Amino acid sequence: MSQRMPWPDYFMRIAYLVSERSTCTRRKVGCVAVRDKRILATGYNGAPTGVRHCLDIGCLREQLGVPSGERHEICRGLHAEQNVIIQAALHGVSMQGAEIFCTTQPCLICAKMLINCQVKAIFFAEGYPDELSQSMIQEAGVRCERLDFQP
Numbered sequence: 001m002s003q004r005m006p007w008p009d010y011f012m013r014i015a016y017l018v019s020e021r022s023t024c025t026r027r028k029v030g031c032v033a034v035r036d037k038r039i040l041a042t043g044y045n046g047a048p049t050g051v052r053h054c055l056d057i058g059c060l061r062e063q064l065g066v067p068s069g070e071r072h073e074i075c076r077g078l079h080a081e082q083n084v085i086i087q088a089a090l091h092g093v094s095m096q097g098a099e100i101f102c103t104t105q106p107c108l109i110c111a112k113m114l115i116n117c118q119v120k121a122i123f124f125a126e127g128y129p130d131e132l133s134q135s136m137i138q139e140a141g142v143r144c145e146r147l148d149f150q151p
Contacts, residue, residue, distance in 0.1 A: 011101040016151040018042045023053035031080035031102040043083030047076045069129035081110035108133040115140040125149040
């Protein structure tokens with residue numbers, strides 16, 4: 001009989017699978033919202049619906065030499081965490097009490113949004129250069145943990 005995969009690894013694998021849909025030329029990120037071991041919504045980073053993707057027209061941040069973690073406002077794309085929240089909202093699904101599995105640590109903007117959604121935990125596999133994000137998540141009392149996960 002085969003051994004069952006631990007739940008966090010299972011959902012992180014799904015987050016990496018979702019990240020393959022990303023249209024970002026710099027970093028592919030996937031996110032899965034889960035409650036009671038059931039998937040509520042998924043999201044990946046990319047341009048809004050009906051807008052040309054960076055894969056098609058190039059990355060403005062790359063052209064301007066903007067480092068990772070800076071000047072989010074000039075990016076055409078939404079982050080995976082933002083898209084998971086939007087998908088849940090579009091389908092009338094509450095994120096309250098959900099666990100988030102994300103391939104990359106949330107930035108400050110996404111952290112604030114997840115805090116206000118009242119998620120109970122955030123699990124991520126790869127770090128992100130945003131110390132204020134971690135600080136704010138901790139201050140809000142949301143569990144945040146880096147998983148030792150290799151895709």
